[in-house]
Amino acid sequence: MLDLTPDRLVYEGKAKQVYRADNADEIVIHYKDDATAFNGVKKAQIADKGVINCKLSAFFMERMGAAGVPTAFLRQIGPRDQLCRKVEIIPVELVVRNVVAGSLAKRLGQPEGAKLARPLLEHFYKSDELNDPQINEEGAVLMGYAKAWELAAMREYSLIVNEQLQAFWGGLGVDLVDFKLEFGRFHGQVVLADEITPDGSRLWERGTGRKLDKDVFRRDLGDLSDTYREVYRRVFGESLPG
Ligand code: TMP
Numbered sequence: 001m002l003d004l005t006p007d008r009l010v011y012e013g014k015a016k017q018v019y020r021a022d023n024a025d026e027i028v029i030h031y032k033d034d035a036t037a038f039n040g041v042k043k044a045q046i047a048d049k050g051v052i053n054c055k056l057s058a059f060f061m062e063r064m065g066a067a068g069v070p071t072a073f074l075r076q077i078g079p080r081d082q083l084c085r086k087v088e089i090i091p092v093e094l095v096v097r098n099v100v101a102g103s104l105a106k107r108l109g110q111p112e113g114a115k116l117a118r119p120l121l122e123h124f125y126k127s128d129e130l131n132d133p134q135i136n137e138e139g140a141v142l143m144g145y146a147k148a149w150e151l152a153a154m155r156e157y158s159l160i161v162n163e164q165l166q167a168f169w170g171g172l173g174v175d176l177v178d179f180k181l182e183f184g185r186f187h188g189q190v191v192l193a194d195e196i197t198p199d200g201s202r203l204w205e206r207g208t209g210r211k212l213d214k215d216v217f218r219r220d221l222g223d224l225s226d227t228y229r230e231v232y233r234r235v236f237g238e239s240l241p242g
């Protein structure tokens, strides 16, 4: 079932590899321990990151499916491997923000930390060469990156994901500051794809402001492997085995 021989590798990303599956409508996503930041300029191996993120993303994708958001995720088939629907990735990344942070704070010259009155949705054109420039909906449609109805579905699903994740993290005493989602096309339908992990989210511990996400690596705030083990422990209620 799980065949990760090199001839099956169809795509290698910064944090994941994609392999052909037995069924032509499916792929295997393999989570690596690699961490990158600033579009690959900063790189490191983070012990167990792949195992931790694979399980976290599987957990969250299952919850999103149950909440009515169609997803590409099918099931976890190895410690760092998922069977997923083979989608055509829509080259528009959706960032949902609940709190001012990151590139929003930088772009507008504002400090991080102000709560937004409602979620802010931002769109970015998915392009490593261009460093994912921001784009608005009209631009995305006119450039042919996505149909208007696809963007509408993406926005609607992103808000559901935000509500679900905010409730989940809130229950653990963690504020969901922002996160990035990617969507794909599967048999004419828009489905949530890629991952939901602390690599693509900002998670701040309520009260202390401690960062429980990849900013620990981006900003040299500590050991990312220890941070992700802590996230794992909080989400699953037990330490990562081994
Ligand atoms: P930003 O503030 O840098 O635009 O990031 C917003 C959110 O998107 C943050 O939770 C991290 C996530 N993100 C990614 O998943 N991939 C990226 O390449 C970037 C820049 C951000």
Ligand code: ASP
Binding pocket: 014, 035, 036, 037, 038, 039, 040, 041, 199, 214, 218
């Ligand atoms: N994912 C991007 C990179 O690998 C940027 C980031 O997450 O900070 O460089």
